[in-house]
Amino acid sequence: MTLQPTDLPAAAAEAFQELTDEQKVAFVASYQGRRRSMPLMMAFAILLPIQLFLLGKILLGVLFLLTGGGFGVWYVVEWFLTPKRVRDYNTKVATETLTLVNAGPPPAPSPAESEEE
Numbered sequence: 001m002t003l004q005p006t007d008l009p010a011a012a013a014e015a016f017q018e019l020t021d022e023q024k025v026a027f028v029a030s031y032q033g034r035r036r037s038m039p040l041m042m043a044f045a046i047l048l049p050i051q052l053f054l055l056g057k058i059l060l061g062v063l064f065l066l067t068g069g070g071f072g073v074w075y076v077v078e079w080f081l082t083p084k085r086v087r088d089y090n091t092k093v094a095t096e097t098l099t100l101v102n103a104g105p106p107p108a109p110s111p112a113e114s115e116e117e
Contacts, residue, residue: 012094027101034093038086045082055089
């Protein structure tokens, strides 16, 4: 039995329970590799403000750097915005991963379909 990741959003946690054991293993492997760690993103927000790039907010990250962190104000505000952005990013990753795991590999064409071609 595969252990469910502890940081899944509620909807993803419900969908996780409905997966087969094989799908659960695939989901956990993919999700753990793509999700972002809250403590690490907070450290980036405070010490080296590149978390926006790592969360897929490229334009926002460029604006942040060009304005010097909004002349320091945006830099401090970002400490409070980063946790929600990380949760949103991880929710998106969980949803995408569930979709991919549920879809599985494309079905092989039946012999009747390959004769028609």
